Amino acid sequence: MDNNDTEAPVLDGCDQPKAQEEEPEQEWPYLDVHRHLRYWKMCIRAPLPHIYLSNESNRLALAYFIVNSVTLLTPPPSERTPETPEPLISREDKKLMRKWVLHHQHPTGGFVGTSSLVFPLRDYDTYNFDTKTSDEPDHAGLANITSTLFALQLLALLADEEDEAAAENVFEGVNRVGTLRWLKSLQREDGSFGEALSDLPGHGRFIAGGYDMRYCYIATAIRWILRGDVKEGSPGWVEDFDTEALARYILNSQTYDRGFAGNSQDEAHAGYAYCAIAALTLLDRPLTSTSPSTKPQPHNSPLLHSSIRDLPGLIHWLASRPFVYLEPPPPSASTDPDTYIYQEDDLDDPNFLLPPTPSDLLCLLDTLQKEKGKQVNVAFNGRTNKVADTCYFWWVGGALANLGHLDELVDREAARRFLLEKMQHRIGGFGKSPGSPPDLYHSFFGLAVLGLLDHEGERGKVRAFDAGLAVPRETVGVIERARGKLIESEKKGGKGFDEKQTVRGKEAVEMGLELRGDGERPKWLGACGY
Structure with missing residues (x-):
């Protein structure tokens, strides 16, 4: 397959081929933004192929890849012209997606990877938010470190760039103090970080996940995004790891x-x-x-x-x-070089x-x-x-x-x-x-x-990217302003989140169907109780 074949059909939204539109004259190779946006539109609006089923527990990661990519390909408001197409993710869609992300927040801090890994609702009746223990041993929806970083990055990426005041509030609803305390509990004695906290019957709580340098990086990114410079003794201060x-x-x-x-x-x-x-x-x-x-x-x-x-x-x-x-x-003279992969x-x-x-x-x-x-x-x-x-x-x-x-x-x-x-x-x-x-x-x-x-x-086609936080440079600015607004709210005595807020699977499913936009409910949802 020749990747620069200009006669190939392009997928439009779902999986129906459409005739190739005229492209401006450019010297190959060039970044074909038109086709890339069509690819990401397909990822947003249509169900992903079955090969992604193994990533069901990592939905926030998939959303991060999609939203980050669309943001990279979307010019900031200051660079848009009358000829610039409407953003692939509308301002209204961003509000819905932000709400969907917050539904993955665990009540004690951090985020779970998908709404299907629900923290059991019955646990809220017996859960002690100070000791982080419950009479119920089932903690299937425990937060994990990777999903927590993806959630925070997504909230910043979904900022309304046309309203700077609204962008400052993208972390509203985030349990900053609880998340930082939970993050500290993931550090081992040797300084490394695990992925999640888990309960082993007969042995109590332990730090799950292997010794992985990725968790160490993610811990520092979460810390930079949320911690700020709150002084000890001030509202919102949390002991650092x-x-x-x-x-x-x-x-x-x-x-x-x-x-x-x-x-x-x-x-x-x-x-x-x-x-x-x-x-x-x-x-x-x-x-x-x-x-x-x-x-x-x-x-x-x-x-x-x-x-x-x-x-x-x-x-x-x-x-x-x-x-x-x-x-x-x-591999051999009989192999067609045009079809060999x-x-x-x-x-x-x-x-x-x-x-x-x-x-x-x-x-x-x-x-x-x-x-x-x-x-x-x-x-x-x-x-x-x-x-x-x-x-x-x-x-x-x-x-x-x-x-x-x-x-x-x-x-x-x-x-x-x-x-x-x-x-x-x-x-x-x-x-x-x-x-x-x-x-x-x-x-x-x-x-x-x-x-x-x-x-x-x-x-002018791809935004400049931050090598440390893995988001566009404009998004780093959003994070800085949103962190300041969240800390300011805590200093004034506000919590900024609902302690009983939980992952609500049915609500997350409804939001997903609304974003999909075709009004049809997959038959398998009925079997799941939705």
């Missing part, structure tokens, strides 16, 4: 080859490296760090730049992840050229381009000897951006060309690898990378 222990845990997870992993004995991975670096930056990131510039600016983190055991080695390891991408040959297991014919040192990559690119007489692409892997992947581009690029070394270590044009030419799908979205169908996860990260690169070809 042990930031020094967390920093030690992260720093001790640098591996022998100078990357980062879950611990120093595991294999280094670009995803863990990003999470480790971003967590360190967030631990000492200023509470107001937005800039009027459209280009993301990393802050000069003392913790990041002075505490990593081998910072040059880490930068070298990250700079070794880009490589020259070569078209993999078909390269598989990750096809390692007999390497499809990359890695220079002896990262500094030689640009020289290698120049040499190959002169020999071949055409532009050469640069791809990224996340571990040694792995193949190209769209999300690795984000993990490596985001890590280098947080370190302040993206510009000099990544050939933006060659990397951008690979992403748009090989990973961009003809129906919109991005695939995991060349020839792969698009999915929510990789489609979002493809746009995030373009927002990170801030390339001239995408300026």
Whole structure:
């Protein structure tokens, strides 16, 4: 399948093909915003394919990928013109979606991942909000750390950008104090974080979830979003988690080859490296760090730049992840190259050229381009000897951006060309690898990378992206203002949330049907009692 085939049909809303509309003359490869918005419209308005059923417990994550992507592709009000199409998510839809997100809040703090993991309603009659215990042992709807971050990011992403005063209230209804206390309870003695609190019959409460660097990053992001600078003794003050222990845990997870992993004995991975670096930056990131510039600016983190055991080695390891991408040959002469899809297991014919040192990559690119007489692409892997992947581009690029070394270590044009030419799908979205169908996860990260690169070809098409908080730069400003408004409300004696507010499955289903917009109720809902 040739990803730049302009004769391919485009999906309109659901799954019916529609004739391709005329596109303006542009030099390929370019970001086809029209098709990408159609792809995300399909994700919002139509049921997702059955392969997403395994993500039922992660609905907030799926919503985060969709809403964040639509926001990246939607110009801010100040840049819209009479010719700009109406936003894909209307102001009214944002209100409904915000209400849907808040319905996932757990009464003791944090958020659950989906309305189907309901905190048992009978538990509210016997639940002690101080001790966080109940006579009923069933806690199927316990909050988890990943869903909590996605919920907070979603609330900020769903701000009404045409009403700045309303945007300041996006955290209204969030149990800030309860969430920060709950977050502190997820930290282990070694400084690491788990995913959730759970009850083991006969053994009491324990911190569930593995030792995962992602949880450490998420903890620092939640802390930065909600904590603020409330002084001890003031209304809204909450005891902080042990930031020094967390920093030690992260720093001790640098591996022998100078990357980062879950611990120093595991294999280094670009995803863990990003999470480790971003967590360190967030631990000492200023509470107001937005800039009027459209280009993301990393802050000069003392913790990041002075505490990593081998910072040059880490930068070298990250700079070794880009490589020259070569078209993999078909497995045999009888295979049609137009229909062949390269598989990750096809390692007999390497499809990359890695220079002896990262500094030689640009020289290698120049040499190959002169020999071949055409532009050469640069791809990224996340571990040694792995193949190209769209999300690795984000993990490596985001890590280098947080370190302040993206510009000099990544050939933006060659990397951008690979992403748009090989990973961009003809129906919109991005695939995991060349020839792969698009999915929510990789489609979002493809746009995030373009927002990170801030390339001239995408300026005005994709918003500039924040490498630390993984939202557009304008959304960071919303978070800062909303945090201030929430804390101000608490200082005046307001709670800002209903202690008995819970996940109400039926109400969440009704809101989902209303957003869907076709008025039809799936037959299977009746079997679920809805």
